[in-house]
Amino acid sequence: MSIRSETRKERNTRKTLILIPPNPMASSSIPIREPHSTPKPNLHSVPASMALAAAPSTHFPLSLSRKPPLLTPSAAASVAPAHLEIPALAFDHKLVVSGGRQLSGHVHISGSKNAALAVLAGSLCCAAGPAVIRGVPDLSDTRTMAAVLRSVGARVEEAGGGEVVVDATRVSSVEPSPDDVGRIRAGFFVLGPLVARFGEAEVALPGGCKIGARPIDLYVRGLSALGAVVELRHGKVRVRAANGKGLIGGQFHLDYPSVGATETLMMAASMAEGVSVLSNVAREPEVADLAQFLVACGACIEGAGTGTLVITGRKQLHGAEFTIAPDRIEAGTFMVAAAITRSCISLSPVIPYHLSCMIDKLSTAGCRITLRGPGILEISAVPAATGGDLQGFYLKTSPYPGFPTDLQPQFMALLATCNGSSIVEESVFENRMHHVEELQKLGARIKLHGSTALVEGRKPRSLALSGCPIAAADLRGGAALVLAGMAAEGVTEVGGVAHIDRGYENFEPKLLSLGAEIRREVTPNSYL
Numbered sequence: 001m002s003i004r005s006e007t008r009k010e011r012n013t014r015k016t017l018i019l020i021p022p023n024p025m026a027s028s029s030i031p032i033r034e035p036h037s038t039p040k041p042n043l044h045s046v047p048a049s050m051a052l053a054a055a056p057s058t059h060f061p062l063s064l065s066r067k068p069p070l071l072t073p074s075a076a077a078s079v080a081p082a083h084l085e086i087p088a089l090a091f092d093h094k095l096v097v098s099g100g101r102q103l104s105g106h107v108h109i110s111g112s113k114n115a116a117l118a119v120l121a122g123s124l125c126c127a128a129g130p131a132v133i134r135g136v137p138d139l140s141d142t143r144t145m146a147a148v149l150r151s152v153g154a155r156v157e158e159a160g161g162g163e164v165v166v167d168a169t170r171v172s173s174v175e176p177s178p179d180d181v182g183r184i185r186a187g188f189f190v191l192g193p194l195v196a197r198f199g200e201a202e203v204a205l206p207g208g209c210k211i212g213a214r215p216i217d218l219y220v221r222g223l224s225a226l227g228a229v230v231e232l233r234h235g236k237v238r239v240r241a242a243n244g245k246g247l248i249g250g251q252f253h254l255d256y257p258s259v260g261a262t263e264t265l266m267m268a269a270s271m272a273e274g275v276s277v278l279s280n281v282a283r284e285p286e287v288a289d290l291a292q293f294l295v296a297c298g299a300c301i302e303g304a305g306t307g308t309l310v311i312t313g314r315k316q317l318h319g320a321e322f323t324i325a326p327d328r329i330e331a332g333t334f335m336v337a338a339a340i341t342r343s344c345i346s347l348s349p350v351i352p353y354h355l356s357c358m359i360d361k362l363s364t365a366g367c368r369i370t371l372r373g374p375g376i377l378e379i380s381a382v383p384a385a386t387g388g389d390l391q392g393f394y395l396k397t398s399p400y401p402g403f404p405t406d407l408q409p410q411f412m413a414l415l416a417t418c419n420g421s422s423i424v425e426e427s428v429f430e431n432r433m434h435h436v437e438e439l440q441k442l443g444a445r446i447k448l449h450g451s452t453a454l455v456e457g458r459k460p461r462s463l464a465l466s467g468c469p470i471a472a473a474d475l476r477g478g479a480a481l482v483l484a485g486m487a488a489e490g491v492t493e494v495g496g497v498a499h500i501d502r503g504y505e506n507f508e509p510k511l512l513s514l515g516a517e518i519r520r521e522v523t524p525n526s527y528l
């Protein structure tokens, strides 16, 4: 069965079917999807004998008779096959940031990490023909997801330039590799397509940022509502269709609009027999992107982007071509980079209404934000242009269309440099404040009460922050520390960069291109 790309008629029908823009800035004439031209980063590697020893799932035999000679990254790269990727463990990466510089110019926004992860998981639904997915950012997380797909027998070809071709027609296992699933949250999402297509699956508990308990009760109860029997045994979730054949459409109300649970249940219901109604679902743009992909593969989904999904199951889905939407979290991160350095930059491609909360908050602070053309946004925080310095504000994270929790750390770093006091309430994850202690080391005046932070802005006529060594504990917290370092006096060394590499494609080259002074230092891991 050949790939069938979307006809113009389908695309127009799809638009009406799926999204109701919540914001007057939205305009259907904005072209948003263009293939990436980002070069593939150079992977580090070590001789085969050491690589096997270095595999993350293998327990490190620190009692190695003789520690292997330390190799510089370039020496390592020259001696081993390119596909052998050494885990971050063997080398420490840190970003060294010299602060106090203004930015200028334009930055290209990559495809959305979280949409790409969901769509890659969704490619397992395609029983007839490969999925050609464009705009996939080159990140350690998307590479891990590719490993998850390969571990069940899917063929994954990374064609470069953000194009990934997944052929899941010959999936041969319903037990993805636990190590790979255990590295990222989204690895767990394959549970949906596997049990829906094969009537059973066994998937390890997910990994991902340590920002809260992150339970899976909604996945379990949702799949049970679709006629599955779910067991948790030895750290794995075993699911099978109660009727021994396949899932049956049903009704399920999510207690909380979980993104991952919505995406997993949407994929499962797309191949369940009959109609499913999922209510209080997540409305994030990444969920809508996955729905658009599944519809392109032949699924029947109504209501994506709203709080209720009505899904009519199909026996089989086919391959399709699809382009991932731009990353609104990366876009928000670069908007904060401009604000925290009091600069003016432009960024594209963006979908403005995906950014409405960030635009609203930054405008409240005093930034001037302008649409410079289809999908091109300009942000200026230059005091001369905005008529004064930035003011603090109140923000509370909540599910979309509320303020995204994935931008909370970056905005907190900004607020530490604004005038006046601010309050930041984190309501989505119960333990997403690891960055506070590191920001305090830079001199930020933050008081933490559980998941609420009181941020005392900068004192008049002083730089609020001054550089020192700090370390990232998770992805978005890591990005916030780099931004804070760009606003700080002197040099800031940010460790734990592996977290940042999970979610930002070419982070420091992009910052460099905007005029930031930043470099990556790779040092052999002192523990080995």
Ligand code: EPZ
Binding pocket: 113, 114, 115, 117, 185, 186, 209, 212, 213, 214, 215, 216, 217, 218, 219, 256, 257, 258, 259, 260, 261, 282, 286, 405, 406, 428, 429, 430, 475, 476, 503
């Ligand atoms: C997705 O995580 C994103 N990850 C996260 O981005 C993002 O922070 C989050 O959605 C919220 O927007 C991916 O898409 C891969 P949730 P997910 O299920 O799906 C509770 C980043 O930085 N919950 O919506 O794991 C849960 O504990 C990452 O890119 C249950 O109670 O988030 C949390 O408090 C970090 N039971 C809340 O829902 C469940 O069964 C939101 O979690 C599932 C979730």
